[in-house]
Amino acid sequence: MTVPHLTTALTGPLLELESRILIAQPHIEHWFRSQWHNHAAPFYGSVDLRNSGFKLAPVDMNLYPGGHNNLNPDFLPLAVQAAQSAVDRVCPKAKSILLIPENHTRNTFYLQNVAALVHIFEQAGLKVRLGTLNPEITEPTALTAANGAVVTVEPLLRRGNRVVLADGFSPCIVLLNNDLSAGLPDVLAGIEQNLMPPLHAGWAVRRKTNHFAAYDQVANDFAQLISIDPWLINPYFSAAGGLDFHTRQGEDALAEHVAKMLDKIRIKYREYGITHDPYVIVKADAGTYGMGVMSVKSPEEVVGLNRKARNKMSVVKEGLEVSEVIVQEGVHTFESINDAVAEPVVYMMDRYVVGGFYRVHTGRGVDENLNAPGMHFVPLSFETACLPDHKVGPDAPPNRFYAYGVVARLALLAASRELEATDPDAE
Structure with missing residues (x-):
């Protein structure tokens, strides 16, 4: 498997950042261990990163990751242990574990995930069954994924304070792979089983601005630990x-x-001698699937949007x-x-x-959202399971991937803090 390459040589700041991450590896791992003693890690998650050569930063954190089928199969043992x-x-x-997938049963690529x-869970020694929130599914139904894999979904039922399947299957862990964009389902409210992630992680409640507010704190703490400017790992943001969009209000x-x-951004670019044009991403504060996203380089671009652009921005998944x-x-x-633009x-x-x-898009530019129709995926070829290699330079693949992992x-730690801060049951 070939290792993806940078189109341009690394410029100073990122080479410096990766060098500092490598040198500080023992401190970084100790710091993470201490953080996880104080904060419970989310059950799972995925992070969209952008590597500009002068900055390496998360731009999105998904707590209901799809796309597990796009991971490098050589590293299945890592996933099983985790x-x-x-x-x-x-x-x-x-x-055993009860997994609740998204309702879109016709998306055969999602079914691969x-x-x-x-x-993964079967290899970890667990019996796995799928309970669906989809009201159209009234009996056990076999569905075929794009790669031919077959999964069976069954209606999810409520009995007392537990969710069960028709034959009484009711394990202690209920794992959501459904981001609840459509709202918080009554069937899951107040169940006594361990629901992972919790209901307030769903997009009916969650806000990206809460996540990045938590990330601000994490990035500042980490930047202090390894003596860097936090901007090198943190995108500015604000909430509007x-x-x-329909009425232009x-x-x-x-x-x-x-x-x-x-x-x-211009002030920072001048500070670092960066000559690229700055741009801003405007995206829905709740929601996923790359919907409700626009890339703009001037304030005039968000005024007087045409009907197509307004429609695109006004509604995201599940309406x-x-x-x-x-x-x-x-x-x-x-x-x-x-030669196609990529992001890890x-x-x-x-x-x-x-x-x-890598999310790859042949039709998009370096300053555009790649989570769009036409994208494809190339597994990251971690050569040493995301562990650094101190015998080679900071931009060598294992060290690049280690920096990605850090x-x-x-972002995962920020999600943990975000969920703590937004927990409706917290005292």
Whole structure:
């Protein structure tokens, strides 16, 4: 498997960043261990990273990762060990797990992800069955994934304070791979089983701005640990609300947010001698699948949007209306595979990196969202299971991937703190 390459030589700041990460590896790993003593890691997650050559930063954190089928199969043992650790932490006596997938049963590529998850947990020694929230499924139904794998989904039922399948199957762990964009289902409210991730992690409740507020703190702490400017691992962001893209309500205020953000980025670019044009990503504060996202280089671009653009921004998955957005510093991606623009996506389970892949798009530019129709995936070829190699330079593949893993785990830690801060049951 070929290792993806940077289209440009690393410029100073990122080479410096990766060097500092390598030198500080023992301190970094000790710091992470102490953090995980104080904060429970999310059950699993994936992080979209952007590597601009002068900056390496997370731009999104998904707590219901799809795409497990795109991971390098050579590293299945990593995922199995991490799954055992995650299960052991939640319910040490668990013999089985109830997995709740997304409702879109016709998406045969998503079903590959479900089959891959089932395989990981079965290899970890657990019996896995699939309970669906889809009201159209009224009996056990076999579904075939794009690669021919077959999964069987069954109606999810509520009995007392537990969710069960028709024959009474009711394990202590209920794992959501459904991001709850459509709302919080009554059937899951107040169940006594361990629901992972918790309901308030779903997009009906969760906000990206809460995540990046938590990430600000994590990035600042980490930057202090290894003596770097936190901006090198952290995109600026602000929140804009009161929007109605259909009626153009809030456009001027949004343009003001964009103008201020571009000014902040320009100051940093001047400080580091960066000559690229700054840009801003405007995206729905809740939701996923790359919907409700636009890339802009001037405040004028968000004023007077045409109907197609307004429609695109106004609604995300499950028809969720967009009235709040995150205005985020755009991070260029200067990585490519076969001349196509690429960005790394790192997967974690419990507190461990279990693999990742490059999201590749032949039709998009270095300053555009790659999570769009036409993308494809290339597994990250971790040569040494995401462990650094101190005998070679910081930009050698194992060290590049180690740096990815460090920054991805920072985002995972931020997600842990975010879930603690937004827990409705916390005192």
